[in-house]
Amino acid sequence: MADPCSVYADILQRVPIGIFTVDRHWKLSFWNGRLSEWTGIRAEEALGRPLGEVLPRFVEAHNLSRLGLVMDGGPPVVFSWQLHHDLFPISRRRRGAEEARYTVASSLRDGGILFSVEDYTEVTLLLREARTELGRRREVEAALQQALAAKETVIRESNHRIKNNLMMVTSLISIESDRAEDEVSRRFLSDLASRVSSIGLLHELLYSGPGEEDPRVDEYLEHLGETIVRSYRGEDGLARFSTDIEPIRLSARVAIKVGMIFVEVVTNALKYAGSAERAPRIAVRFSRRASGFELLVEDDGPGMPPPSAVRRDSLGLLLLDSFAGELGGTVEFLPGPGARVRVAFPDPASRRV
Amino acid sequence: MSEREFDFEPMTEIVGIGIGKAAEVLNTMLSSHVKLSAPSLAIAKPHELEERLFFRGAERLSAVQMGFEGDFDGQAELVFASDDAGKLVDCITNDLPMPDGDLDSIRAGTLCEIGNIVINALIGTIVNVLEARLDYTVPLYTEGRLEDFVGSIVKEAEVILVVRARFEIENFSIDGDLLVFLSLSTFNRLDSAVKRFANG
Numbered sequence: 354m355a356d357p358c359s360v361y362a363d364i365l366q367r368v369p370i371g372i373f374t375v376d377r378h379w380k381l382s383f384w385n386g387r388l389s390e391w392t393g394i395r396a397e398e399a400l401g402r403p404l405g406e407v408l409p410r411f412v413e414a415h416n417l418s419r420l421g422l423v424m425d426g427g428p429p430v431v432f433s434w435q436l437h438h439d440l441f442p443i444s445r446r447r448r449g450a451e452e453a454r455y456t457v458a459s460s461l462r463d464g465g466i467l468f469s470v471e472d473y474t475e476v477t478l479l480l481r482e483a484r485t486e487l488g489r490r491r492e493v494e495a496a497l498q499q500a501l502a503a504k505e506t507v508i509r510e511s512n513h514r515i516k517n518n519l520m521m522v523t524s525l526i527s528i529e530s531d532r533a534e535d536e537v538s539r540r541f542l543s544d545l546a547s548r549v550s551s552i553g554l555l556h557e558l559l560y561s562g563p564g565e566e567d568p569r570v571d572e573y574l575e576h577l578g579e580t581i582v583r584s585y586r587g588e589d590g591l592a593r594f595s596t597d598i599e600p601i602r603l604s605a606r607v608a609i610k611v612g613m614i615f616v617e618v619v620t621n622a623l624k625y626a627g628s629a630e631r632a633p634r635i636a637v638r639f640s641r642r643a644s645g646f647e648l649l650v651e652d653d654g655p656g657m658p659p660p661s662a663v664r665r666d667s668l669g670l671l672l673l674d675s676f677a678g679e680l681g682g683t684v685e686f687l688p689g690p691g692a693r694v695r696v697a698f699p700d701p702a703s704r705r706v
Numbered sequence: 707m708s709e710r711e712f713d714f715e716p717m718t719e720i721v722g723i724g725i726g727k728a729a730e731v732l733n734t735m736l737s738s739h740v741k742l743s744a745p746s747l748a749i750a751k752p753h754e755l756e757e758r759l760f761f762r763g764a765e766r767l768s769a770v771q772m773g774f775e776g777d778f779d780g781q782a783e784l785v786f787a788s789d790d791a792g793k794l795v796d797c798i799t800n801d802l803p804m805p806d807g808d809l810d811s812i813r814a815g816t817l818c819e820i821g822n823i824v825i826n827a828l829i830g831t832i833v834n835v836l837e838a839r840l841d842y843t844v845p846l847y848t849e850g851r852l853e854d855f856v857g858s859i860v861k862e863a864e865v866i867l868v869v870r871a872r873f874e875i876e877n878f879s880i881d882g883d884l885l886v887f888l889s890l891s892t893f894n895r896l897d898s899a900v901k902r903f904a905n906g
Contacts, residue, residue, distance in 0.1 A: 415734040419823075427830055428772065428842040431822040433815035435799050436735060455815040457844050469844075473811045480810045 371454070371470030374461065377424070379404045379412075382465065391452070391472070392441050410440045423460050432456040434473065453477050512556045519553030540624075544669070547581050547620055551612045554580060555605065568608050571598040574615055574639060581616060585623040592627065593634040599641055607701045610676045611639075611648065617673045618650040618694045626654025626692065645682070645699035656689035716904035717897070718747050720835060721869050724828035731823050736798060741874040742824070744884075748868040749893075756852065758868045760881050761787040768814075769855045770821025772845045774829065777838035778892035780863065782829055783855060784821040784871065786882040791817050794882075797875040818847040824871060824884060832886075835899050856885070863887035
């Protein structure tokens with residue numbers, strides 16, 4: 354059976370902390386392998402020699418007075434690295450850091466002192482590296498946030514300017530419309546003003562929104578409908594205009610085409626469904642369908658002429674077909690009563706609000 | 707024994723001696739001058755502890771603990787609000803504050819040594835007065851909430867000495883609480899011995 358003392362000594366030789374002991378006469382009586390590795394002092398060079406010869410800092414007056422109490426059976430004494438960084442003679446530098454150790458001196462039951470030395474270098478280095486990395490990431494994140502905010506400001510500002518310019522163009526066209534001498538020219542210019550205004554309105558929604566890129570189609574079409582009705586029927590709004598539009602976000606690219614289609618169909622209803630004496634009823638529905646989206650505009654007017662009489666080469670219908678085609682959709686004139694126009698197009702990757 | 711029945715004067719004298727020794731050790735070690743004092747002393751039953759503490763309300767605490775057993779058993783702890791503990795280490799080491807204010811292992815080691823000096827001086831003085839013989843645990847640094855530090859010991863202790871420890875370094879003043887958890891019999895022995903000591 355192995356001698357317990359030699360077993361324990363063997364264990365202490367191999368543990369991952371530095372261990373040494375001094376006897377009652379302050380002579381080194383144990384010196385383990387880890388300590389040899391750290392200090393470069395081999396056990397045979399240290400054992401039997403006075404502590405002060407091998408590790409002189411330990412016997413400086415302020416340290417010796419504390420160790421004296423431990424030698425007399427007093428409580429353990431801590432030597433931290435910050436307050437005693439030069440206790441050990443060799444201080445290698447590891448990855449640019451001075452080796453950091455923490456030493457506790459405890460009284461041995463049979464006299465003498467046990468010193469246990471922990472190495473904090475790796476922990477310290479890891480903490481330092483983690484802090485550096487954290488600081489770097491925070492800087493990058495702040496720079497990205499700043500760039501994002503700047504980009505949003507530029508986009509908003511640009512949308513604002515586009516909207517203002519388009520409103521100016523709309524005003525100029527409206528002035529020309531008022532000055533037109535014949536009804537055909539007046540109608541032509543008024544329709545053009547509505548078309549330009551629909552684009553301006555989208556830019557207004559884009560710059561006045563909370564910074565999200567995609568506009569809500571319900572807000573856009575409702576606003577657009579009010580503007581067209583006001584333009585055609587005056588401020589008193591002599592039209593019964595109702596909407597049932599799902600709150601869906603579409604990209605600005607798609608929304609502007611839906612807006613142009615909407616302008617053509619609603620303008621047409623306002624032109625033909627009412628008269629100076631009779632306010633037309635116009636109902637708009639925009640909804641999601643299994644195959645994509647559907648815009649349905651109905652009025653209570655006399656209805657569409659028979660297909661053979663419809664002029665497919667009129668500017669309004671050409672634009673309607675053209676924008677619907679760009680969305681990959683179709684335009685249908687449904688049977689009455691009244692005029693009923695349905696435009697369907699596939700989902701261009703939209704998301705619900 | 708209630709606080710009303712307790713004669714604080716002899717115990718205050720003993721605590722003053724211990725705190726004085728701690729200040730002496732700190733000042734021989736450090737380049738900056740540390741003034742250490744104990745502006746208040748209280749005794750508390752476990753359920754009264756929280757309301758007696760300086761750092762009550764602090765979210766995170768830093769403590770140095772050391773247990774002892776032998777002629778009597780107990781535990782001593784020096785507890786700070788973690789922010790104050792960090793400031794104390796910075797003041798003592800003239801170090802720059804760490805970016806996130808946490809105590810890393812190195813600074814925790816420094817606080818452990820400061821706590822070790824203060825606790826040893828007070829417990830050493832008490833042991834001398836009682837002429838007792840004790841074994842000690844290795845000082846331990848911990849961070850957390852009050853219940854993390856005193857959760858188990860407070861159930862066993864019957865009386866807690868609560869000493870306000872004030873560190874004054876240059877323009878800074880940082881307070882912590884030095885707690886000594888004792889059984890009632892140990893406390894009574896200590897009280898008698900302290901009175902004998904005070905009466906010469």
